[in-house]
Amino acid sequence: MMDRMPAAPEGPRARRPSGAAAPAPDLSDLLRRSARGEEEAFGQLYDATARRVYGLVLRVVRDPAMSEEVTQEVYLDVWRTSSRFDPDRGSALSWLLTIAHRAAVDRVRSSEASRRREDAHAAATRGVAFDETAEAAHGALEAQRVRRALGTLTEVQRSAVELAFLGGYTHTEVARLLDLPLGTAKTRIRDGLIRLRDTLGGPA
Template structure:
């Protein structure tokens, strides 16, 4: 049987980075400064490949390096090298930024479309209402004075038939007849599209 391949141990550079992370974990600012100088350029390069926006890339790279400072105590050497750990954080953070930007952009597009659609609908509705009111006024103008008065009192002022009859000093049956005839003429006028 063949023997399993032995994985190479950490290089001198890996050991140095692990030492810097361990010292950073206990709050050693000098160790962190050295670690920052060793990794920041590579982090920025990784992030820039994902984001492609220099300003956002710098911001995300700074967030990653701050996360290295905050989470140095959670680094596990048995899970891999420092560079792999930091680059994994950088990649995740960059991908999160892309997703957040896409979601934000999508929300803004939906909101803009909704506002535009609503504004168009409101304007169209206002125009339609104005045209309809003008048509009704025009058709009301074609009715007799008694028909017009009866309909205006009943439909625009909300009076009942008996109240209209009292106000116009006319018999209730006459008011009902005026209103029925007026509504028929109004319907014919509005239906004709005048």
């Protein structure tokens, strides 16, 4: 699995001219050291992952102040549970993003549930637009690869995956947003992810 994970993104403190390859820090090692209470290692972990984690949380939660709060909680959880990370079960970045994504989704479903549902229709008609600016400035090659992979999905698969993962909607909500028969959105999400996995797993 780990070979399919993207390289760790640059941290905000490690900004360098675009195109310059940075040696990716070993996130598993940073997590292991964090578990022993090494705050400096945890700081490096934050620098190496914060753009990814905060960006994903912001995407799902939308509200910047709430995203900041969720991101802080995520990193506290990561620090506290760092000893429970098992490198045999996935990459360190995947572990972090899994915690972050669930925290973001749980937050929007609890506190903002009603407002978000009202906005749902608008979101669907607007479509899911990516932050082109961020994409242009960072990891452009990787972003292109992901975009190409997304292009291999059917329209319905792509929308279902994006609304679920980036929109934070349940498969039932996704079905309503896309006018799919109830119960079929989960199949579209799975089919889309399988195609994404297979495309990204192939030659870059």
